[in-house]
Amino acid sequence: MILFTISIVVLAVILIGVAVYAVMQKDLLFAVIATGIMSLILSVLFFLMQAPDVALTEAAIGIALTTIIFVITIRNTSRREDEVPILKESDASEMDDKQKAKI
Amino acid sequence: MENIDFNQILSIAIYGSAVGLILIGLYAVLMKKHLTKIIIGLSIIDAGIHLLFIAIGYISNGTSPIFSEKGISLVSEGTKMVDPVPQALVLTAIVIGFGVTAVALSLVIRLYRHHQTARIDQIKTLKW
Amino acid sequence: MRKLLVLFLLAVIAFSLYKPLSTIEFGADRMGSIENPTTVGAYYLSKTPSELSVANVITAIVVNYRGFDTLGEVSVLFLAATGLGSILYRRRKEGEHSISISKPSSQLLQAGSKLIYPAILVLGAYVFIHGHLTPGGGFQGGAIIATGILLMMMSYKDFHLNHTVLTWIESLAGITFATIGIAGLIVGKTFLENFMPIGTLNDLFSGGIIPIIYIAVGFKVAAELAGVLDTLLSIKEK
Numbered sequence: 001m002i003l004f005t006i007s008i009v010v011l012a013v014i015l016i017g018v019a020v021y022a023v024m025q026k027d028l029l030f031a032v033i034a035t036g037i038m039s040l041i042l043s044v045l046f047f048l049m050q051a052p053d054v055a056l057t058e059a060a061i062g063i064a065l066t067t068i069i070f071v072i073t074i075r076n077t078s079r080r081e082d083e084v085p086i087l088k089e090s091d092a093s094e095m096d097d098k099q100k101a102k103i
Numbered sequence: 104m105e106n107i108d109f110n111q112i113l114s115i116a117i118y119g120s121a122v123g124l125i126l127i128g129l130y131a132v133l134m135k136k137h138l139t140k141i142i143i144g145l146s147i148i149d150a151g152i153h154l155l156f157i158a159i160g161y162i163s164n165g166t167s168p169i170f171s172e173k174g175i176s177l178v179s180e181g182t183k184m185v186d187p188v189p190q191a192l193v194l195t196a197i198v199i200g201f202g203v204t205a206v207a208l209s210l211v212i213r214l215y216r217h218h219q220t221a222r223i224d225q226i227k228t229l230k231w
Numbered sequence: 232m233r234k235l236l237v238l239f240l241l242a243v244i245a246f247s248l249y250k251p252l253s254t255i256e257f258g259a260d261r262m263g264s265i266e267n268p269t270t271v272g273a274y275y276l277s278k279t280p281s282e283l284s285v286a287n288v289i290t291a292i293v294v295n296y297r298g299f300d301t302l303g304e305v306s307v308l309f310l311a312a313t314g315l316g317s318i319l320y321r322r323r324k325e326g327e328h329s330i331s332i333s334k335p336s337s338q339l340l341q342a343g344s345k346l347i348y349p350a351i352l353v354l355g356a357y358v359f360i361h362g363h364l365t366p367g368g369g370f371q372g373g374a375i376i377a378t379g380i381l382l383m384m385m386s387y388k389d390f391h392l393n394h395t396v397l398t399w400i401e402s403l404a405g406i407t408f409a410t411i412g413i414a415g416l417i418v419g420k421t422f423l424e425n426f427m428p429i430g431t432l433n434d435l436f437s438g439g440i441i442p443i444i445y446i447a448v449g450f451k452v453a454a455e456l457a458g459v460l461d462t463l464l465s466i467k468e469k
Contacts, residue, residue: 005109012120019124019147023131028139035143042150045117050167050185051157052366053289056358057197058153060374065456066146066204068381072463073139073208077215081137083222114257122248126241133237160272163258168288169366170280170432184288186262186272191292195304198370198452202311205459209318212466 008048015041026081028074036067110163117158124151138211138221142204149200153193160189284429285363285438293368294441294448298423301444302408305451309405312455316462336386344386351379359449363438369445373452380457384464392461397454404451411440411447 015038022034039062046055124147131144168187215221218228263269265277275292285291293301358365359372383390415424423440430437 001109005112008113009116012116015120016123016127019127019150022143022147023127023135023140028137028143031140031143035146038147038150042154045154046157049157049161050165051160051190051193052167052169053287053368053371054153054157054190054193054197056367056371057194057374060371060378061197061201062150064378064381065374065460066201068460069205069208069463070139070143072466073212076212076466077139077221078137081135081140110256110258117257118252118255122245122252125248126245129244130237130241133240134234158257159255161258162260162262167366168276170286170288183260183262184265184276186270187275187288187292188272191289191297194289194293194368194370195300198374199304199307201456202308205463206311206314206318209315209463213318 004048008045011041011045011048015045028079028081029071031081032067032070032074035070036063039063039066117154121151121155121158124148124154127151136222136224138214138223139208141223142207142211145207146200146204149196153196156189156193156196160186162186280432282429283425283438283441284432285441286433287363287365287368290363290368290441290445291438294444295423295425298412298444301448302412302423305405305408305448308452308455309401312458312462315459319462319466321466335388340386344382348379348383351382352376355379355449355453359445360442361435362445362449363441364433364435369448370452372449373454374456376449376453377456377460380453381460384460392457394458394461397458400450401454401458404447404454407447408444408451411444415440 018034018038018041022031022038025031025034039058043055043058043062046052046058128144128147128149128151131147132141135141135144162183162185165183165185168184168190211221214226218226220226261270262273262276265273268274268277275288275296279285279288279291283291283295285295355372355374355376357372358367358375359369362368362372380392384392412423415426416422418424418426425439425441427439429439436442
Protein backbone atom coordinates (compact mmCIF):
# COMPACT_ATOMS: atom_id res chain seq x y z
CA MET A 1 0.00 0.00 0.00
CA ILE A 2 2.84 2.39 0.84
CA LEU A 3 4.67 1.57 -2.38
CA PHE A 4 1.43 1.92 -4.37
CA THR A 5 0.70 5.32 -2.79
CA ILE A 6 4.22 6.63 -3.35
CA SER A 7 4.31 5.52 -6.98
CA ILE A 8 0.88 6.98 -7.73
CA VAL A 9 1.74 10.31 -6.09
CA VAL A 10 5.11 10.57 -7.89
CA LEU A 11 3.54 9.70 -11.25
CA ALA A 12 0.71 12.19 -10.70
CA VAL A 13 3.18 14.98 -9.93
CA ILE A 14 5.25 14.17 -13.05
CA LEU A 15 2.02 14.02 -15.08
CA ILE A 16 1.02 17.55 -14.09
CA GLY A 17 4.56 18.82 -14.62
CA VAL A 18 4.81 17.36 -18.11
CA ALA A 19 1.36 18.72 -19.04
CA VAL A 20 2.32 22.23 -17.87
CA TYR A 21 5.57 21.98 -19.85
CA ALA A 22 3.65 20.90 -22.95
CA VAL A 23 1.37 23.93 -22.71
CA MET A 24 4.04 26.49 -21.86
CA GLN A 25 6.73 25.40 -24.34
CA LYS A 26 6.99 27.68 -27.38
CA ASP A 27 8.73 25.07 -29.55
CA LEU A 28 5.89 22.82 -30.67
CA LEU A 29 8.07 19.77 -31.31
CA PHE A 30 9.14 19.76 -27.66
CA ALA A 31 5.52 20.21 -26.62
CA VAL A 32 4.46 17.21 -28.71
CA ILE A 33 7.18 15.00 -27.22
CA ALA A 34 6.00 16.12 -23.77
CA THR A 35 2.47 15.04 -24.71
CA GLY A 36 3.88 11.64 -25.66
CA ILE A 37 5.62 11.34 -22.27
CA MET A 38 2.32 12.31 -20.64
CA SER A 39 0.64 9.42 -22.46
CA LEU A 40 3.39 7.07 -21.27
CA ILE A 41 2.89 8.06 -17.62
CA LEU A 42 -0.86 7.83 -18.05
CA SER A 43 -0.43 4.31 -19.41
CA VAL A 44 1.58 3.29 -16.32
CA LEU A 45 -1.10 4.85 -14.09
CA PHE A 46 -3.84 2.88 -15.88
CA PHE A 47 -1.84 -0.28 -15.36
CA LEU A 48 -1.41 0.46 -11.65
CA MET A 49 -5.15 1.04 -11.35
CA GLN A 50 -5.88 -2.46 -12.71
CA ALA A 51 -6.89 -1.46 -16.24
CA PRO A 52 -4.48 -3.41 -18.49
CA ASP A 53 -6.71 -3.15 -21.56
CA VAL A 54 -6.81 0.63 -21.37
CA ALA A 55 -3.07 0.76 -20.66
CA LEU A 56 -2.37 -1.25 -23.82
CA THR A 57 -4.60 1.01 -25.92
CA GLU A 58 -3.02 4.16 -24.53
CA ALA A 59 0.46 2.72 -25.12
CA ALA A 60 -0.22 1.91 -28.77
CA ILE A 61 -2.39 4.87 -29.76
CA GLY A 62 -1.42 7.64 -27.34
CA ILE A 63 2.33 7.21 -27.44
CA ALA A 64 3.06 6.06 -30.98
CA LEU A 65 0.30 7.14 -33.35
CA THR A 66 -0.85 10.45 -31.82
CA THR A 67 2.74 11.65 -31.47
CA ILE A 68 3.59 10.79 -35.05
CA ILE A 69 0.57 12.56 -36.53
CA PHE A 70 1.44 15.67 -34.50
CA VAL A 71 5.02 15.50 -35.77
CA ILE A 72 3.82 15.19 -39.37
CA THR A 73 1.57 18.21 -38.85
CA ILE A 74 4.43 20.27 -37.44
CA ARG A 75 6.59 19.30 -40.42
CA ASN A 76 3.91 20.63 -42.73
CA THR A 77 3.11 23.76 -40.74
CA SER A 78 5.25 26.02 -38.57
CA ARG A 79 7.40 24.74 -35.76
CA ARG A 80 7.54 27.75 -33.46
CA GLU A 81 4.38 28.84 -31.72
CA ASP A 82 5.19 32.56 -31.99
CA GLU A 83 6.36 32.48 -35.62
CA VAL A 84 5.46 35.44 -37.83
CA PRO A 85 4.54 34.19 -41.30
CA ILE A 86 6.06 35.29 -44.57
CA LEU A 87 3.21 37.17 -46.18
CA LYS A 88 2.19 36.62 -49.74
CA GLU A 89 2.09 39.76 -51.90
CA SER A 90 -1.64 39.53 -52.44
CA ASP A 91 -2.29 39.30 -48.72
CA ALA A 92 0.00 42.19 -47.92
CA SER A 93 -1.66 44.55 -50.37
CA GLU A 94 -5.08 43.89 -48.89
CA MET A 95 -4.01 44.84 -45.41
CA ASP A 96 -4.08 48.40 -44.18
CA ASP A 97 -1.21 49.95 -42.27
CA LYS A 98 -2.74 49.33 -38.86
CA GLN A 99 -2.75 45.57 -39.36
CA LYS A 100 0.77 45.67 -40.76
CA ALA A 101 1.97 47.47 -37.68
CA LYS A 102 0.34 44.84 -35.51
CA ILE A 103 2.34 42.07 -37.15
CA MET B 104 3.01 6.10 10.83
CA GLU B 105 -0.15 4.06 11.38
CA ASN B 106 -2.60 6.93 11.23
CA ILE B 107 -1.75 8.11 7.75
CA ASP B 108 -4.87 7.85 5.63
CA PHE B 109 -3.52 6.44 2.37
CA ASN B 110 -6.86 6.66 0.61
CA GLN B 111 -7.02 10.38 1.37
CA ILE B 112 -3.56 10.97 -0.17
CA LEU B 113 -4.40 8.79 -3.15
CA SER B 114 -7.70 10.50 -3.85
CA ILE B 115 -6.08 13.92 -3.66
CA ALA B 116 -3.27 12.82 -6.00
CA ILE B 117 -5.43 11.06 -8.58
CA TYR B 118 -8.48 13.34 -8.64
CA GLY B 119 -6.21 16.36 -8.35
CA SER B 120 -4.10 15.34 -11.32
CA ALA B 121 -7.15 14.42 -13.41
CA VAL B 122 -8.89 17.74 -12.73
CA GLY B 123 -5.54 19.49 -13.15
CA LEU B 124 -5.09 17.97 -16.60
CA ILE B 125 -8.59 19.06 -17.61
CA LEU B 126 -7.92 22.62 -16.42
CA ILE B 127 -4.47 22.82 -18.06
CA GLY B 128 -5.92 21.61 -21.35
CA LEU B 129 -8.82 24.05 -21.14
CA TYR B 130 -6.36 26.88 -20.44
CA ALA B 131 -4.39 25.93 -23.57
CA VAL B 132 -7.57 25.80 -25.67
CA LEU B 133 -8.74 29.20 -24.44
CA MET B 134 -5.49 31.15 -24.30
CA LYS B 135 -3.15 29.83 -26.99
CA LYS B 136 -3.13 31.22 -30.52
CA HIS B 137 -1.43 28.45 -32.47
CA LEU B 138 -3.83 25.80 -33.77
CA THR B 139 -1.50 22.87 -33.11
CA LYS B 140 -1.20 24.03 -29.51
CA ILE B 141 -4.96 24.15 -29.22
CA ILE B 142 -5.19 20.55 -30.39
CA ILE B 143 -2.48 19.56 -27.90
CA GLY B 144 -4.75 21.15 -25.28
CA LEU B 145 -7.69 19.09 -26.49
CA SER B 146 -5.71 15.86 -26.18
CA ILE B 147 -4.63 16.86 -22.66
CA ILE B 148 -8.32 17.34 -21.72
CA ASP B 149 -8.97 13.87 -23.16
CA ALA B 150 -6.22 12.37 -21.02
CA GLY B 151 -7.62 13.99 -17.88
CA ILE B 152 -11.10 12.66 -18.52
CA HIS B 153 -9.78 9.14 -19.14
CA LEU B 154 -7.82 9.26 -15.88
CA LEU B 155 -10.90 10.46 -13.99
CA PHE B 156 -13.04 7.62 -15.36
CA ILE B 157 -10.51 4.91 -14.51
CA ALA B 158 -9.97 6.39 -11.03
CA ILE B 159 -13.70 6.37 -10.29
CA GLY B 160 -13.93 2.73 -11.35
CA TYR B 161 -11.02 1.63 -9.15
CA ILE B 162 -11.64 -0.43 -6.02
CA SER B 163 -8.75 -0.74 -3.57
CA ASN B 164 -7.14 -4.19 -3.50
CA GLY B 165 -9.30 -5.16 -6.48
CA THR B 166 -7.98 -7.19 -9.39
CA SER B 167 -8.38 -6.38 -13.05
CA PRO B 168 -11.66 -7.77 -14.45
CA ILE B 169 -10.16 -10.80 -16.19
CA PHE B 170 -11.07 -14.26 -14.93
CA SER B 171 -8.32 -16.77 -14.37
CA GLU B 172 -8.80 -20.53 -14.60
CA LYS B 173 -10.46 -20.75 -11.22
CA GLY B 174 -12.18 -17.48 -11.88
CA ILE B 175 -15.72 -18.51 -11.09
CA SER B 176 -14.81 -19.75 -7.64
CA LEU B 177 -12.89 -16.53 -7.00
CA VAL B 178 -16.07 -14.56 -7.45
CA SER B 179 -17.99 -16.57 -4.88
CA GLU B 180 -15.15 -16.24 -2.38
CA GLY B 181 -15.70 -12.51 -2.42
CA THR B 182 -12.50 -11.35 -4.11
CA LYS B 183 -13.13 -7.91 -5.49
CA MET B 184 -12.69 -6.89 -9.11
CA VAL B 185 -12.58 -3.31 -10.32
CA ASP B 186 -15.54 -1.90 -12.21
CA PRO B 187 -15.27 -2.97 -15.90
CA VAL B 188 -17.75 -0.45 -17.33
CA PRO B 189 -15.56 2.71 -17.12
CA GLN B 190 -12.67 0.75 -18.64
CA ALA B 191 -14.78 -0.27 -21.62
CA LEU B 192 -15.96 3.32 -22.07
CA VAL B 193 -12.41 4.70 -21.90
CA LEU B 194 -11.24 2.07 -24.41
CA THR B 195 -13.81 3.45 -26.84
CA ALA B 196 -12.95 7.05 -26.02
CA ILE B 197 -9.22 6.67 -26.70
CA VAL B 198 -9.77 5.29 -30.19
CA ILE B 199 -12.36 7.94 -31.04
CA GLY B 200 -10.02 10.59 -29.63
CA PHE B 201 -7.35 9.50 -32.09
CA GLY B 202 -9.79 9.88 -35.00
CA VAL B 203 -10.83 13.33 -33.80
CA THR B 204 -7.20 14.42 -33.43
CA ALA B 205 -6.31 13.15 -36.90
CA VAL B 206 -9.17 15.03 -38.58
CA ALA B 207 -8.42 18.21 -36.62
CA LEU B 208 -4.74 18.09 -37.59
CA SER B 209 -5.58 17.55 -41.24
CA LEU B 210 -7.75 20.68 -41.07
CA VAL B 211 -4.79 22.56 -39.59
CA ILE B 212 -2.55 21.42 -42.47
CA ARG B 213 -5.18 22.49 -45.00
CA LEU B 214 -5.58 25.89 -43.31
CA TYR B 215 -1.83 26.40 -43.27
CA ARG B 216 -1.60 25.66 -47.00
CA HIS B 217 -4.16 28.34 -47.70
CA HIS B 218 -3.13 31.09 -45.26
CA GLN B 219 0.59 30.33 -44.75
CA THR B 220 -0.03 30.60 -41.02
CA ALA B 221 -1.54 28.43 -38.31
CA ARG B 222 -2.04 31.24 -35.80
CA ILE B 223 -5.68 32.15 -35.41
CA ASP B 224 -4.94 35.83 -34.72
CA GLN B 225 -3.26 36.21 -38.10
CA ILE B 226 -5.98 34.65 -40.18
CA LYS B 227 -7.99 37.62 -41.38
CA THR B 228 -10.41 36.19 -43.89
CA LEU B 229 -13.30 33.92 -43.11
CA LYS B 230 -13.47 32.15 -46.44
CA TRP B 231 -10.98 29.58 -47.73
CA MET C 232 -8.06 40.98 -18.97
CA ARG C 233 -8.65 37.90 -21.06
CA LYS C 234 -6.29 35.91 -18.89
CA LEU C 235 -8.16 36.99 -15.75
CA LEU C 236 -11.46 35.99 -17.29
CA VAL C 237 -10.08 32.59 -18.31
CA LEU C 238 -8.58 31.99 -14.87
CA PHE C 239 -11.89 32.90 -13.25
CA LEU C 240 -13.68 30.45 -15.54
CA LEU C 241 -11.16 27.73 -14.71
CA ALA C 242 -11.62 28.41 -11.00
CA VAL C 243 -15.38 28.03 -11.36
CA ILE C 244 -14.92 24.75 -13.21
CA ALA C 245 -12.43 23.50 -10.62
CA PHE C 246 -14.82 24.31 -7.79
CA SER C 247 -17.77 22.66 -9.51
CA LEU C 248 -15.67 19.55 -10.16
CA TYR C 249 -14.35 19.53 -6.59
CA LYS C 250 -17.80 19.44 -5.00
CA PRO C 251 -19.03 16.16 -6.56
CA LEU C 252 -15.60 14.52 -6.53
CA SER C 253 -15.18 15.10 -2.80
CA THR C 254 -18.16 12.81 -2.18
CA ILE C 255 -16.61 9.98 -4.25
CA GLU C 256 -14.12 8.16 -2.07
CA PHE C 257 -11.15 6.78 -3.99
CA GLY C 258 -11.06 2.99 -3.94
CA ALA C 259 -14.37 2.54 -2.14
CA ASP C 260 -16.42 -0.47 -3.12
CA ARG C 261 -19.46 0.94 -4.87
CA MET C 262 -20.24 -2.13 -6.92
CA GLY C 263 -22.47 -4.09 -4.56
CA SER C 264 -22.06 -7.81 -4.21
CA ILE C 265 -21.44 -9.93 -7.29
CA GLU C 266 -23.88 -12.60 -6.12
CA ASN C 267 -26.73 -10.10 -5.94
CA PRO C 268 -25.76 -7.37 -8.41
CA THR C 269 -27.19 -3.90 -8.03
CA THR C 270 -24.91 -1.97 -10.39
CA VAL C 271 -24.39 -2.69 -14.06
CA GLY C 272 -20.69 -3.45 -13.53
CA ALA C 273 -21.43 -6.13 -10.95
CA TYR C 274 -24.08 -7.56 -13.26
CA TYR C 275 -21.57 -7.90 -16.10
CA LEU C 276 -19.01 -9.47 -13.74
CA SER C 277 -21.51 -12.01 -12.46
CA LYS C 278 -22.99 -12.95 -15.83
CA THR C 279 -19.96 -13.02 -18.15
CA PRO C 280 -18.38 -16.37 -17.11
CA SER C 281 -21.66 -18.28 -17.18
CA GLU C 282 -23.46 -16.57 -20.06
CA LEU C 283 -20.59 -16.03 -22.51
CA SER C 284 -17.65 -17.95 -20.97
CA VAL C 285 -15.29 -15.13 -21.85
CA ALA C 286 -12.37 -14.56 -19.49
CA ASN C 287 -11.88 -10.87 -20.24
CA VAL C 288 -14.95 -9.00 -19.02
CA ILE C 289 -13.99 -5.80 -20.86
CA THR C 290 -14.00 -7.66 -24.17
CA ALA C 291 -17.41 -9.09 -23.31
CA ILE C 292 -18.74 -5.58 -22.63
CA VAL C 293 -17.16 -3.95 -25.68
CA VAL C 294 -18.10 -6.65 -28.19
CA ASN C 295 -21.21 -8.30 -26.84
CA TYR C 296 -23.13 -6.25 -24.28
CA ARG C 297 -22.31 -2.99 -26.04
CA GLY C 298 -21.59 -4.45 -29.46
CA PHE C 299 -23.81 -1.97 -31.26
CA ASP C 300 -21.77 0.82 -29.70
CA THR C 301 -18.60 -0.75 -31.07
CA LEU C 302 -20.12 -0.99 -34.55
CA GLY C 303 -20.78 2.74 -34.34
CA GLU C 304 -17.27 3.38 -33.10
CA VAL C 305 -15.74 1.46 -35.99
CA SER C 306 -17.84 3.45 -38.44
CA VAL C 307 -16.74 6.71 -36.79
CA LEU C 308 -13.13 5.62 -37.28
CA PHE C 309 -13.88 4.77 -40.90
CA LEU C 310 -15.47 8.19 -41.39
CA ALA C 311 -12.42 9.85 -39.81
CA ALA C 312 -10.08 8.02 -42.20
CA THR C 313 -12.26 8.91 -45.20
CA GLY C 314 -12.62 12.52 -44.12
CA LEU C 315 -8.87 12.83 -43.65
CA GLY C 316 -8.28 11.51 -47.16
CA SER C 317 -10.76 13.91 -48.71
CA ILE C 318 -9.54 16.94 -46.74
CA LEU C 319 -5.92 16.34 -47.72
CA TYR C 320 -6.70 15.20 -51.27
CA ARG C 321 -4.27 16.39 -53.89
CA ARG C 322 -3.88 14.94 -57.37
CA ARG C 323 -0.65 13.01 -57.72
CA LYS C 324 1.67 13.58 -60.61
CA GLU C 325 2.98 10.78 -62.81
CA GLY C 326 5.69 8.69 -61.21
CA GLU C 327 5.43 10.44 -57.86
CA HIS C 328 6.54 8.54 -54.76
CA SER C 329 3.77 7.82 -52.34
CA ILE C 330 5.87 8.63 -49.26
CA SER C 331 7.34 12.10 -49.06
CA ILE C 332 10.34 11.52 -46.80
CA SER C 333 13.13 13.39 -48.49
CA LYS C 334 16.23 11.95 -46.82
CA PRO C 335 16.94 8.21 -46.87
CA SER C 336 17.11 6.67 -43.42
CA SER C 337 20.23 5.14 -41.97
CA GLN C 338 21.43 1.59 -42.59
CA LEU C 339 20.95 0.76 -38.90
CA LEU C 340 17.30 1.80 -38.88
CA GLN C 341 16.61 -0.08 -42.12
CA ALA C 342 18.18 -3.34 -40.93
CA GLY C 343 16.63 -3.08 -37.48
CA SER C 344 13.14 -2.36 -38.71
CA LYS C 345 13.33 -5.22 -41.21
CA LEU C 346 14.22 -7.44 -38.28
CA ILE C 347 11.42 -6.42 -35.89
CA TYR C 348 8.63 -5.68 -38.39
CA PRO C 349 7.43 -9.34 -38.56
CA ALA C 350 7.64 -9.59 -34.78
CA ILE C 351 5.42 -6.52 -34.36
CA LEU C 352 2.88 -7.96 -36.81
CA VAL C 353 2.83 -11.28 -34.93
CA LEU C 354 2.42 -9.47 -31.60
CA GLY C 355 -0.49 -7.48 -32.98
CA ALA C 356 -2.16 -10.61 -34.35
CA TYR C 357 -1.61 -12.38 -31.02
CA VAL C 358 -3.17 -9.48 -29.13
CA PHE C 359 -6.34 -9.44 -31.19
CA ILE C 360 -6.75 -13.21 -31.53
CA HIS C 361 -6.45 -13.64 -27.76
CA GLY C 362 -8.61 -10.61 -27.02
CA HIS C 363 -11.17 -12.63 -25.09
CA LEU C 364 -8.58 -14.36 -22.87
CA THR C 365 -5.87 -11.83 -22.08
CA PRO C 366 -5.73 -8.02 -21.94
CA GLY C 367 -6.01 -6.64 -25.43
CA GLY C 368 -8.32 -6.97 -28.37
CA GLY C 369 -9.07 -5.68 -31.80
CA PHE C 370 -8.37 -2.02 -31.16
CA GLN C 371 -5.06 -2.63 -29.38
CA GLY C 372 -3.89 -5.25 -31.88
CA GLY C 373 -4.84 -3.08 -34.84
CA ALA C 374 -2.96 -0.12 -33.39
CA ILE C 375 0.13 -2.28 -32.78
CA ILE C 376 0.07 -3.50 -36.41
CA ALA C 377 -0.29 0.11 -37.57
CA THR C 378 2.82 1.09 -35.58
CA GLY C 379 4.73 -1.71 -37.31
CA ILE C 380 3.62 -0.45 -40.72
CA LEU C 381 4.59 3.07 -39.65
CA LEU C 382 8.09 1.88 -38.79
CA MET C 383 8.49 0.40 -42.27
CA MET C 384 7.07 3.54 -43.92
CA MET C 385 9.57 5.72 -42.14
CA SER C 386 12.62 3.58 -42.78
CA TYR C 387 12.01 2.61 -46.42
CA LYS C 388 11.23 5.28 -48.96
CA ASP C 389 9.76 2.83 -51.45
CA PHE C 390 7.64 0.89 -48.96
CA HIS C 391 4.35 0.82 -50.74
CA LEU C 392 0.91 0.23 -49.29
CA ASN C 393 -1.54 -1.17 -51.77
CA HIS C 394 -4.67 0.90 -51.38
CA THR C 395 -6.91 -1.61 -53.13
CA VAL C 396 -5.89 -4.32 -50.65
CA LEU C 397 -6.42 -1.92 -47.74
CA THR C 398 -9.89 -1.01 -48.95
CA TRP C 399 -10.81 -4.65 -49.45
CA ILE C 400 -9.58 -5.66 -45.98
CA GLU C 401 -11.49 -2.78 -44.43
CA SER C 402 -14.72 -3.47 -46.31
CA LEU C 403 -14.63 -7.23 -45.72
CA ALA C 404 -14.02 -6.74 -41.99
CA GLY C 405 -16.87 -4.26 -41.74
CA ILE C 406 -19.19 -6.53 -43.71
CA THR C 407 -18.25 -9.46 -41.45
CA PHE C 408 -19.19 -7.45 -38.36
CA ALA C 409 -22.53 -6.34 -39.81
CA THR C 410 -23.32 -9.81 -41.19
CA ILE C 411 -22.75 -11.47 -37.82
CA GLY C 412 -25.02 -8.86 -36.26
CA ILE C 413 -27.79 -9.51 -38.78
CA ALA C 414 -27.33 -13.28 -38.45
CA GLY C 415 -28.03 -12.84 -34.74
CA LEU C 416 -31.21 -11.04 -35.71
CA ILE C 417 -32.26 -13.91 -38.00
CA VAL C 418 -31.24 -16.88 -35.83
CA GLY C 419 -32.09 -15.43 -32.46
CA LYS C 420 -34.02 -12.42 -31.35
CA THR C 421 -31.75 -9.38 -31.28
CA PHE C 422 -29.06 -7.72 -33.35
CA LEU C 423 -25.61 -9.13 -32.46
CA GLU C 424 -27.08 -11.95 -30.39
CA ASN C 425 -24.50 -14.59 -29.45
CA PHE C 426 -25.89 -17.51 -31.43
CA MET C 427 -22.79 -19.73 -31.59
CA PRO C 428 -21.77 -22.34 -28.97
CA ILE C 429 -19.89 -20.61 -26.18
CA GLY C 430 -17.48 -23.41 -25.24
CA THR C 431 -15.59 -23.51 -21.95
CA LEU C 432 -13.90 -20.65 -20.13
CA ASN C 433 -10.27 -19.93 -21.03
CA ASP C 434 -10.29 -21.89 -24.31
CA LEU C 435 -9.19 -20.20 -27.50
CA PHE C 436 -12.44 -21.29 -29.17
CA SER C 437 -14.82 -19.91 -26.61
CA GLY C 438 -17.18 -17.02 -26.41
CA GLY C 439 -19.20 -17.70 -29.55
CA ILE C 440 -19.15 -14.72 -31.91
CA ILE C 441 -16.84 -12.57 -29.74
CA PRO C 442 -13.43 -13.73 -31.11
CA ILE C 443 -14.67 -13.53 -34.71
CA ILE C 444 -15.93 -9.98 -34.29
CA TYR C 445 -12.78 -8.88 -32.48
CA ILE C 446 -10.55 -10.36 -35.22
CA ALA C 447 -12.61 -8.48 -37.82
CA VAL C 448 -12.31 -5.29 -35.75
CA GLY C 449 -8.55 -5.83 -35.50
CA PHE C 450 -8.15 -6.08 -39.28
CA LYS C 451 -10.40 -3.08 -39.81
CA VAL C 452 -8.63 -0.86 -37.28
CA ALA C 453 -5.20 -1.85 -38.63
CA ALA C 454 -6.23 -1.04 -42.21
CA GLU C 455 -7.83 2.27 -41.21
CA LEU C 456 -4.93 3.48 -39.10
CA ALA C 457 -2.43 2.44 -41.77
CA GLY C 458 -4.51 4.36 -44.30
CA VAL C 459 -4.51 7.45 -42.06
CA LEU C 460 -0.73 7.28 -41.64
CA ASP C 461 -0.21 6.75 -45.37
CA THR C 462 -2.38 9.77 -46.20
CA LEU C 463 -0.56 11.98 -43.71
CA LEU C 464 2.93 10.81 -44.71
CA SER C 465 2.30 11.34 -48.42
CA ILE C 466 1.77 15.11 -48.04
CA LYS C 467 4.27 16.90 -50.20
CA GLU C 468 6.62 19.31 -48.49
CA LYS C 469 6.66 22.71 -50.05
